Amino acid sequence: PAVTDLAHEFAEALGKETWQADDKPGFVTNRILMPWINEGVRAYDEGVATKDDIDRGMELGTNVPMGPLELADHIGLDVCLHASETLHEELGDRYQPAYLLKRKVEAGDLGKKTGRGFYEYD
Numbered sequence: 001p002a003v004t005d006l007a008h009e010f011a012e013a014l015g016k017e018t019w020q021a022d023d024k025p026g027f028v029t030n031r032i033l034m035p036w037i038n039e040g041v042r043a044y045d046e047g048v049a050t051k052d053d054i055d056r057g058m059e060l061g062t063n064v065p066m067g068p069l070e071l072a073d074h075i076g077l078d079v080c081l082h083a084s085e086t087l088h089e090e091l092g093d094r095y096q097p098a099y100l101l102k103r104k105v106e107a108g109d110l111g112k113k114t115g116r117g118f119y120e121y122d
Contacts, residue, residue, distance in 0.1 A: 025090040026083075034084045034095065037075075040068030041098035044118070051118050069118040072101075073111035081105045 008018045021028045040058070044051050055067025072080045081102060087095035104110075104117060111117030 026087045030083050037068045037072045038098040041101050045100040073117035077110045078105050
């Protein structure tokens with residue numbers, strides 16, 4: 001607790017807002033974020049919409065700064081896959097990683113850090 005208090009105080013001194021959640025498998029943010037990203041990947045893979053339409057639709061429809069595919073590229077597709085696999089192992093099939101996410105990681109297309117993911121980067 002003392003270390004946690006120090007971390008909160010330090011972050012707040014930097015002008016950051018902090019919060020704390022219980023330590024549960026997958027952490028609360030990944031439990032919500034990874035299914036969102038995986039569903040965006042599945043929708044793209046199944047031809048439901050273009051990657052641009054998925055991302056723009058989510059930006060406009062939910063007021064987020066970027067959609068699931070662009071966000072996955074920024075996080076790193078390998079990181080998203082690892083988080084999704086961990087959630088799947090710990091919490092079951094509803095967290096199964098999207099097949100296209102696995103294929104992109106196997107191909108070395110990891111997102112912004114490699115210059116290519118769902119989008120291409122310079």
